Amino acid sequence: MENQQRTNDGKSPDRKILSEVGENGVAIITINRPPLNLLSVHVLLSLKEKIEEAIRKDSVKAIVITGSRGNFSAGFVVTAFGGSQQRKTHRELGFMSIDFITDTLEASRKPIVAAVEGFSLGGGFEIALACHARISTSTSKLGLPELQYGILPGFGGTQRLPRLVGLPKALEMILTSKRISGDEACNMCLVDAISPSDQLLGSACQWALDILECRRPWSISLFRTDRLAPLAEARTLLNSVRAQIQKQNPNVIHPLVCIDVIEHGILCGPRNGLWKEAEALHELRQSDSCRSLVHVFFAKQSTSKIPGITDIGLLPRKINKVAILGGSLMSSGIATVLVLANYYVIMKYIDQNSLQNGIGRVKANLEGRVKEGRMTQEHYKKVCTLLKGVLSYDNFKDVDLVIEDVPDIVSLKQQFFADLDECCPPHCIFASTTCIVNLDLIGERMKPCREIVGIHFFSSPSVTDLLEIVRTERTSPQTLVDLLNFGKRIQKTPIVVQNCTGFAVRRMCFPYLQAAMLLVEHGADAYQIDKALTSFGLKLGPFRMLDQDGFQSAAVHDVKFLETFPDRSYKSNLIPIMRKNNRAGEYTCQGFYTYNDKEEASPDPEISKYIEMARSMSGITIKSKLATLSDGEIVEMILFPVLNEACRMISEAIIVKSSDLDVASVLGMGFPGYRGGIIFWSHSVGFKYICSKLEEWSKEYGEFFKPCAYLVERASKRSSLGAQVKQAKSLL
Ligand SMILES: C[C@H](O)CC(=O)SCCNC(=O)CCNC(=O)[C@H](O)C(C)(C)COP(=O)(O)OP(=O)(O)OC[C@H]1O[C@@H](n2cnc3c(N)ncnc32)[C@H](O)[C@@H]1OP(=O)(O)O
Numbered sequence: 113m114e115n116q117q118r119t120n121d122g123k124s125p126d127r128k129i130l131s132e133v134g135e136n137g138v139a140i141i142t143i144n145r146p147p148l149n150l151l152s153v154h155v156l157l158s159l160k161e162k163i164e165e166a167i168r169k170d171s172v173k174a175i176v177i178t179g180s181r182g183n184f185s186a187g188f189v190v191t192a193f194g195g196s197q198q199r200k201t202h203r204e205l206g207f208m209s210i211d212f213i214t215d216t217l218e219a220s221r222k223p224i225v226a227a228v229e230g231f232s233l234g235g236g237f238e239i240a241l242a243c244h245a246r247i248s249t250s251t252s253k254l255g256l257p258e259l260q261y262g263i264l265p266g267f268g269g270t271q272r273l274p275r276l277v278g279l280p281k282a283l284e285m286i287l288t289s290k291r292i293s294g295d296e297a298c299n300m301c302l303v304d305a306i307s308p309s310d311q312l313l314g315s316a317c318q319w320a321l322d323i324l325e326c327r328r329p330w331s332i333s334l335f336r337t338d339r340l341a342p343l344a345e346a347r348t349l350l351n352s353v354r355a356q357i358q359k360q361n362p363n364v365i366h367p368l369v370c371i372d373v374i375e376h377g378i379l380c381g382p383r384n385g386l387w388k389e390a391e392a393l394h395e396l397r398q399s400d401s402c403r404s405l406v407h408v409f410f411a412k413q414s415t416s417k418i419p420g421i422t423d424i425g426l427l428p429r430k431i432n433k434v435a436i437l438g439g440s441l442m443s444s445g446i447a448t449v450l451v452l453a454n455y456y457v458i459m460k461y462i463d464q465n466s467l468q469n470g471i472g473r474v475k476a477n478l479e480g481r482v483k484e485g486r487m488t489q490e491h492y493k494k495v496c497t498l499l500k501g502v503l504s505y506d507n508f509k510d511v512d513l514v515i516e517d518v519p520d521i522v523s524l525k526q527q528f529f530a531d532l533d534e535c536c537p538p539h540c541i542f543a544s545t546t547c548i549v550n551l552d553l554i555g556e557r558m559k560p561c562r563e564i565v566g567i568h569f570f571s572s573p574s575v576t577d578l579l580e581i582v583r584t585e586r587t588s589p590q591t592l593v594d595l596l597n598f599g600k601r602i603q604k605t606p607i608v609v610q611n612c613t614g615f616a617v618r619r620m621c622f623p624y625l626q627a628a629m630l631l632v633e634h635g636a637d638a639y640q641i642d643k644a645l646t647s648f649g650l651k652l653g654p655f656r657m658l659d660q661d662g663f664q665s666a667a668v669h670d671v672k673f674l675e676t677f678p679d680r681s682y683k684s685n686l687i688p689i690m691r692k693n694n695r696a697g698e699y700t701c702q703g704f705y706t707y708n709d710k711e712e713a714s715p716d717p718e719i720s721k722y723i724e725m726a727r728s729m730s731g732i733t734i735k736s737k738l739a740t741l742s743d744g745e746i747v748e749m750i751l752f753p754v755l756n757e758a759c760r761m762i763s764e765a766i767i768v769k770s771s772d773l774d775v776a777s778v779l780g781m782g783f784p785g786y787r788g789g790i791i792f793w794s795h796s797v798g799f800k801y802i803c804s805k806l807e808e809w810s811k812e813y814g815e816f817f818k819p820c821a822y823l824v825e826r827a828s829k830r831s832s833l834g835a836q837v838k839q840a841k842s843l844l
Contacts, residue, residue: 187234206390635739651782
């Protein structure tokens with residue numbers, strides 16, 4: 113092997129890109145910034161230099177690009193976007209995309225093959241797309257996640273992907289930021305062959321030599337046309353996708369800009385498309401949406417960094433077998449998530465019927481994935497072998513984690529945990545999904561050395577990406593480290609919260625729903641309230657949220673909150689009245705909305721009758737000011753109380769850092785990520801303004817709006833709500 117050790121000026125060589133030439137004449141160029149081989153302008157310049165050098169050398173016949181230590185490249189350092197470091201113009205970014213990736217790499221007179229393993233995302237994936245062939249392991253993960261950051265693929269992804277896989281598939285991958293496996297990529301001819309990891313480099317080198325010898329096609333992705341549909345068909349598809357995006361998300365422009373760029377390339381040629389892409393990237397990376405979404409990325413990354421817990425050298429213990437106690441919808445949802453993450457799961461319940469139903473639901477969930485093409489039949493069969501239903505504790509002696517999900521009856525839970533205490537090994541972690549019963553109370557009949565943590569999955573475990581881990585005074589650092597790792601393995605973002613009523617998400621939803629009740633009982637229109645909040649970007653307005661959760665759950669939580677926070681609870685009679693009239697939310701097809709058999713919601717004028725009843729029961733009169741609020745005022749009157757509650761949680765140290773509440777609000781309550789989460793957004797509104805509004809409303813409408821001491825103090829000092837998330841240093 114010929115290996116470059118010194119540069120011409122005698123300095124140590126740049127080790128970010130390694131290059132060596134094998135006896136077969138293939139230069140292997142390795143992106144070497146482990147663990148993820150992230151890209152920066154500097155790394156790309158070094159890569160360009162090494163490729164040019166290999167092209168120049170007579171001894172080199174062909175080139176393979178790969179990444180070190182099992183990852184190709186997870187793409188560009190995202191701090192390069194949305195931040196204050198906006199030095200580069202679109203010409204310079206265009207230079208990378210055109211001068212390097214297109215005119216050097218793709219136009220190389222020697223074949224270049226990508227050997228893809230592990231993560232190949234964003235700019236990393238775009239480099240692979242420009243190579244003349246791609247060989248991948250079956251489990252590598254490929255994708256273009258740029259839209260998650262309010263930008264668009266900036267190194268030719270908008271031009272090359274549609275030409276390689278056709279427009280419909282490319283749009284799906286780009287617009288959903290969906291990652292696909294090497295196998296899936298091979299099925300759609302995005303990679304040319306699959307190879308086991310230990311043979312990957314050998315296969316890629318051979319493929320490159322085969323291209324050279326004309327035994328394999330020399331494919332230039334940018335100029336392929338065979339997968340592109342006729343122009344009229346492409347335009348129809350792009351227009352329908354545009355309309356869909358505008359309907360679903362009218363507040364953000366980056367998906368539309370991305371579609372324009374794709375269309376431009378189809379109409380005016382891919383090279384023009386590349387320039388348009390570079391210009392668009394330059395514009396978008398300076399937007400507020402980009403700044404907010406990059407903040408959410410780093411906020412999510414930092415939820416699992418807990419001072420004094422994750423920085424004291426503890427390693428997560430292995431969790432192999434998990435027992436779920438319960439036969440509910442939630443139990444089945446949790447079991448589905450777990451078997452998909454390759455955990456061995458036993459579901460236990462007291463009666464055969466409920467247990468069978470529970471197991472049946474897990475299988476139906478998995479079958480649904482097969483039908484949608486998200487899982488192969490073979491994988492389905494394998495995953496099903498990980499699941500077992502039991503009625504006794506016989507199989508519990510090697511269980512590492514128990515998740516209790518039985519009805520919220522204290523004595524029942526206490527009995528279950530007393531039994532578990534006898535049957536499970538000492539290292540087994542005991543967790544409960546309850547959000548109502550005090551965790552300390554349900555463990556009272558266990559040995560004193562045992563502890564119970566809360567683990568909160570939200571109503572649809574496979575849909576919600578958030579996992580609340582609830583710690584008590586007794587929770588050990590080791591248990592937290594184990595559960596944080598467990599959360600990551602099941603692909604959730606875990607946030608650690610202190611044991612308190614509602615934890616983080618419910619506690620923020622509480623004022624969200626209560627403020628809406630208060631406004632509606634004083635004259636505001638329920639449907640205008642929902643529309644104002646969804647137009648602002650929330651996934652669900654408060655009344656749709658209540659319908660979706662079901663009024664039974666709302667009633668239980670109301671009681672709990674009224675009990676815990678009587679001073680700031682708004683007591684409404686609306687839900688109890690509607691329940692008495694057989695309206696209990698979406699599952700009864702009637703709540704604040706009515707639902708048809710396609711689960712579509714329609715406003716129902718009937719509800720004014722119940723609102724009137726609630727008003728007269730509480731002796732409330734309509735306030736003309738509240739009956740004529742603008743959408744903007746509604747948003748403030750509903751979200752400022754949410755921020756107020758978030759401030760209380762910060763001051764009570766319920767969460768580890770304030771940005772955890774951004775994550776909780778985005779993933780748990782549907783706050784728009786492009787506004788950065790509740791705390792990030794409130795910085796842009798200004799605490800002084802928020803505080804003065806809350807003070808004004810508390811004088812007019814009561815204690816519910818009273819700003820908490822922490823917010824008052826921050827507003828008076830004009831300081832922020834806790835430290836901002838630390839981001840990686842920009843390397844652009
Ligand atoms: C021009 C181009 O088109 C634009 C682009 O390329 S945009 C960038 C596209 N790439 C991405 O979005 C990848 C983002 N990263 C991820 O999703 C995940 O890190 C991953 C799935 C790749 C790996 O997950 P995992 O193995 O759990 O590692 P993870 O802990 O997340 O990351 C390791 C470290 O790298 C950092 N990191 C990962 N990707 C990063 C990125 N793109 N930018 C900056 N930092 C990044 C993480 O913050 C973390 O830092 P820390 O050690 O200080 O906490």
